[in-house]
Amino acid sequence: MLRTQALSKTFGAHRALDSLDLDIAPGEIFCMLGANGAGKTTTIKLLLGFLKPTSGQALVDGIDVQADPAAARRRLLYLPEQVALYGELSGLENLRYFAGLAGVPDCTPQRLRGWLEAAGVPPAAVDRRAGGYSKGMRQKVAIALAIARSARGLLLDEPTSGLDPAASAEFHRLLLGQRDAGAAVLMATHDLFRAREVASTIGIMRDGRLLRSFKAQELSARELEQLYLDEMSAVAGV
């Protein structure tokens, strides 16, 4: 569903992404780990068609993103680190607006409330101004949009950074719900422990290259941490 083939991106002389091959199937969560600057966000932007590859291909549901970015994006939901909502509008009004933009039919108040409820937005918050929402609550509205759109691919860029542990746990529970509904998920994260819990596959990136990928259940949390630290200390040459 989310696929890259020898995908590469250079900025000037700097190679931000180097020949990345990924294949994320429906019902799979791929967690991408790596230090700052490893190429995680670049991968997500290439899959969204926000950047043009220097070489190689990004494919969404078989669609070449570069050839038809709009069609690719219709199948995707992008969750950046900070979800932007209109602060003057309520959660429900935001969802109606974004779902309408995405062409979701039948955005009746009842259905909108149902999607928000499925995403864990408390009924009391649905009609409140989104300007007062926490980061976790804004993300829930984005998940409600994923549900409304039946997005087949989710691209998540450090979604839980800055969330408290309870909000992070709830977010990951929602993510598993999306996985079970058949979404293919690519999540860039620095949270090794949650990655191990929710991922089907974990990949470690460094300097634009996918160094390793493995099934999340193959390693204990401790082993994953050690492996990650070993890879990162190889960078620093220690």
Ligand SMILES: Nc1ncnc2c1ncn2[C@@H]1O[C@H](COP(=O)(O)OP(=O)(O)OP(=O)(O)O)[C@@H](O)[C@H]1O
């Ligand atoms: N528009 C750009 N112009 C020039 N260089 C860029 C641009 N975007 C990214 N880079 C560089 O490409 C490399 C990869 O950046 P990227 O944002 O993909 O890393 P990342 O793994 O997402 O890091 P982080 O964990 O900090 O989000 C970095 O060296 C970055 O400075």
